[in-house]
Amino acid sequence: MTLPNRFDWEKLQQFCSDVFQNAGVKKENAETVAESLIQADLRGVDSHGVVRTAIYIERIEKNMMNPFAEPEIEAEDTATVLVNGHNNLGAVVGKKAVEIALEKAKERGAAIVGVKGSNHFGTGAFYALKAIQQDMILLVMSNASQTMPPTGGKRPFIGTNPLAIGVPAGKETPFVLDMATSVVARGKIIVASQKGEDIPLGWAVDKDGNPTTDSEAALEGAVLPVGGPKGYAISMFIDILAGVLTGAGFGKYVNNMYENWEEPQNVGHIFIAIDINRFIPLELFKERMDCYIQEIKAEPKADGVEEILIPGEIEFRRTAERMKNGIVLPEKTVQELDQIGKKYSVDLSKAAFSENIAREAINKC
């Protein structure tokens, strides 16, 4: 039987959820992880989509993650919370921490939630979008295992520690920034490697510190921080807040999920939630955001540019498009998912996209 390459997003999400449930993850948490992966694929962030299913499953199987643990509040004060993820899946821990942050910020005006004992938590946008749905502003930071040299160094020391920010708007598309502190996300090099493609010069160095266009060599080497010392400094700061401050790992003490099979990752996150109404009435804020966005988009464009975009705008459009037309996956990913499906008695082919089903695009946010 030929495997499909185009998938219905809802069916694919159900597939992932079923796989995780059959691998021991409880229903609610399996749904969270599946939602996180599919949302990434819908938004076009393929590097953080279902391509990660295999590694998550493998870490569960090898007892490197504990799907039976419950994330727990370890310390709490008026505006601060420290959550211990107890090594559950990153998306499960992250979602719980964000719920705590948003609830507390509604009550107190602002909240800072630090997390230790977590794992790779998917995209930062997953959490930023949850805040936007509740008309809140959220800053999201996470550390990650070593992938970038410090400025002046030659081997990986800091992670591509992501920074995500969600801000609601009124009639306009919300502001969703989700970036790695590298020139590009390491996941993009993983995708290039899986597709057998080269990468542009300037993205990464090989294991000897030399510039390379070979995606395989880059994965063995290091991606470079964005803007040189500025990206290095921001990445280090994220590691300090998410790792040093929370009691999670930092620097070399955040374990690589692909390479370390003896210890949990001990990833740390930090979430800063802000209730807009404490500063300015929400409706006025939304009007000001709309004005800001409209004015930027109306700016004169550089030669050859069709449109000035707001951070997150492409991803909202892609989500609408992929909800309507399905998610296309690389052959390698499809084969991996099919094998996982067979192992956990879930039929991937049932998630195939059907051209006959007329689908309306739904803006998830």
Place this chain on the structure above:
Amino acid sequence: MTLPNRFDWEKLQQFCSDVFQNAGVKKENAETVAESLIQADLRGVDSHGVVRTAIYIERIEKNMMNPFAEPEIEAEDTATVLVNGHNNLGAVVGKKAVEIALEKAKERGAAIVGVKGSNHFGTGAFYALKAIQQDMILLVMSNASQTMPPTGGKRPFIGTNPLAIGVPAGKETPFVLDMATSVVARGKIIVASQKGEDIPLGWAVDKDGNPTTDSEAALEGAVLPVGGPKGYAISMFIDILAGVLTGAGFGKYVNNMYENWEEPQNVGHIFIAIDINRFIPLELFKERMDCYIQEIKAEPKADGVEEILIPGEIEFRRTAERMKNGIVLPEKTVQELDQIGKKYSVDLSKAAFSENIAREAINKC
């Protein structure tokens, strides 16, 4: 009489303070502004040092800033404060807001203070260092008048909105990140222009959107965001938090202090203060910071690199060096200061550095 070109930092600070006092700024506030300017010169951030005295004085003289106003709390909740600067000098408003943020964070664990009705506030490091002195973590953001095009645009729309972060360490040098969201701070182009020097290609475009190495042309054009769309997105986010959220100006509504002589700047800032003890005991945090810093600095170095540096490390060394050996100012700046001094009956020549005074370097932090 020949004017000196090397100045004693304390005497130069006194000179600035006296000038501001004689221009109508009350003693305490004049001292704050002078401290902010001299600290920048000591740290080697010449673009934000006494070179700004002339413009601050001119805006006071032309009633574009109000040194008689007192910054005021306009809204307050458990973990949030909105401060109206009432158009006092930026350093005065910023210092007041940071004091509020640090006090509240000690009480509540964390605090977010938004500021509207402010002016150019000097360096972000000025505030970050105040937090470090109290063993607190501080994030500092400010918007600024339009200097950079959005990605895809060709004329200035967003500011080089700075981001600064201060984190205490134990035995090691504290972490002090202070960066513009441009490839370089616009102030560095101002300094190049004042020295009659060219700038490297890639820093800026001219007024028609073409790349340029001419510092004068760059000042008429636009500096570029760091890392392309990433810098654009971070700058926009800072404008959202510091401007859209606080009720300050944002985008084109933040007025240029050199060009707009009809309205106040209406700059906005945001300060996020974190009490470390709410997450992890302070002494343990400092040990972890020391470990992190020592491990990064011990990394193998790339060819030709003498030392791996921590953000802020160069500036601490330069401060020690300039405290000991004096601050050298460009001739143009000296002449400007001398004229201001004559106008406000303060003798600049008295601030000259004397080789005869043996000075010990004092680490200010």
